[in-house]
Amino acid sequence: MSAPSLKPMSVKDYLHSEEASTFKREYVGGFVYPLHGGTRAQAGTTAGHVRICRNITAALDAAAMKAGCDLFQSDMKLRVQATDNFYYPDVMAVCGPNSRRETPPSSPRRAC
Secondary structure (H helix, E strand, O other): OOOOOOOOOOHHHHHHHHHHOOOOEEEEOOEEEEOOOOOOOOOOOOHHHHHHHHHHHHHHHHHHHHOOEEEEEOOOOEEEOOOOEEEOOOEEEEEOOOOOOOOOOOOEEEEO
């Protein structure tokens, strides 16, 4: 008995399927990976992890605003244009003239 072959998904198909998905999924190298094994309402993380993300966001908030950047947390998808991969970083700062219009952001200043 042979293992099933996995076929990569196109970026277009990933983005289309993401609209109907009930949970967050990252796209890396043509393959889709569910995040935390749960739904958006049940992310499957710990209280400590949430506190760390909140503290990082709070610590960066004033500097980000001063630099004209927007901070986003784990519900905002990031597109890495060089590789056409999509991630949900815990915290990211997006800077530049299109930072408020581009969804998903593709030029973060920092992603954690």
